[in-house]
Amino acid sequence: MATGRTHRPATRSRGIPEATVARLPLYLRALTALSERSVPTVSSEELAAAAGVNSAKLRKDFSYLGSYGTRGVGYDVEYLVYQISRELGLTQDWPVVIVGIGNLGAALANYGGFASRGFRVAALIDADPAMAGKPVAGIAVQHTDELEKIITDNGVSIGVIATPAGAAQQVCDRLVAAGVTSILNFAPTVLSVPEGVDVRKVDLSIELQILAFHEQRKAGEEASSQDAAQPATTPVRPGSTDDSDRKGPDGDVPAVMPA
């Protein structure tokens, strides 16, 4: 980022906000469920409830796509499913490779929702020679040496990285060099990629830590006086010899750590 031209200058015409794009799959899922129940139309209120969002937000989101929907009635389910699918690019087939077939990679390969919507697992790739040839989720694992060939032969543009953290950047580089321009990263690392390549990361550990923060907040809200756990190591502020200059954003933090 911040290199050369700015990431994308508000994106030409068709400026669908990123936040809206991120919600479209949610709507699509809710709509698909309605479609399977043969529900013909749905109001913004109902659909918003199903997707877990505000109805005004939903309407505004849809307004970016166009003026689908009929006032006084709602949205035609089938039609909207098609429009959103098309907008998301799910009307075409996306071959995907998964690199790193450990526990997680295997789980991803077996994940049903994968193939359901336009995505197709083109190959499973692992660095362990012992894995090569072994079938996972009905697909034979191939060795990393084949990576470039697989990408080009299948025209793969989306790659999933499920390797250990140490290997992720290297795998990423090879994927990008071979032509992949979108990466879903499960490894706990910050990947650096050239401009034009999209990276999304899924990080279990980060999600848990965010939950822990809120959990701690909740716990400390009422019984805020009793400190639970004392850490084993208690670092001392580097420069200052006394602790009296500790200043939290509020005054509510005891400026102490038992020495």
Next chain:
Amino acid sequence: MATGRTHRPATRSRGIPEATVARLPLYLRALTALSERSVPTVSSEELAAAAGVNSAKLRKDFSYLGSYGTRGVGYDVEYLVYQISRELGLTQDWPVVIVGIGNLGAALANYGGFASRGFRVAALIDADPAMAGKPVAGIAVQHTDELEKIITDNGVSIGVIATPAGAAQQVCDRLVAAGVTSILNFAPTVLSVPEGVDVRKVDLSIELQILAFHEQRKAGEEASSQDAAQPATTPVRPGSTDDSDRKGPDGDVPAVMPA
């Protein structure tokens, strides 16, 4: 939402922005790596680069925690690791249960980064009686019947749902009823929970769809004239018999779908 009091009224004192909280784990990870390399201090510029963010943003984030850091020098690595850990609540031990020990659940149970930072897998729970007693990641799987007992006995407040979508809401309800107040949901469903319970979702399918959107955009940017795939079913606009009223947000969308 929009029910009674608003979700949390900007959260009393100690107002650390949600966006900042979400980045703290990133900083923590980068700092831990530095710590292991015995680097004593780090500047905001360096640390920001390692975490993949803007340095001004990082400094502002830290300013919410307090005035750690020394002008002209930077931040003391060890000290900052401790401060962030404490802020995130990682200085205490969080017992966690994983419900749904399929491919994904097993992967999560085996995930190393789990135990590393304050989190401890207290139990693995599955609805399949055949799974009961089988060891996964060195822990014997327990049956769903035990769920409530496990939660209360271990004082579990964080639950991970890795069940099929159909079972997720039911499991969620039981977890909440038993005392869990933070949930990490891997099932592709919108969970509804009472106020005071936090839910974070991780959804592979959604991430892929977002990538597909950008991928399609990139592909269609230069060679924008040739349409790739024609969908099998081509829904017709519900109410109107002619298609001439189609109005995209721009004029660039051909107002047609082959009938």
Next chain:
DNA sequence: CCATCTTTGTGCACGCGTTCACAAAGACAT
């Protein structure tokens, strides 16, 4: 002790996203 140099901490402005609230549009009944 003073000058210089580095790096933090933050005031400010800007842009994006959310939400409210309402006019316009269309369905439906009479």
Next chain:
DNA sequence: ATGTCTTTGTGAACGCGTGCACAAAGATGG
């Protein structure tokens, strides 16, 4: 055809998050 009623689509206001740019703080050298 006309009126009523439902629901969409959106203008406008607001709040949050980001990034710039700089003053203040402290280290370091003479």
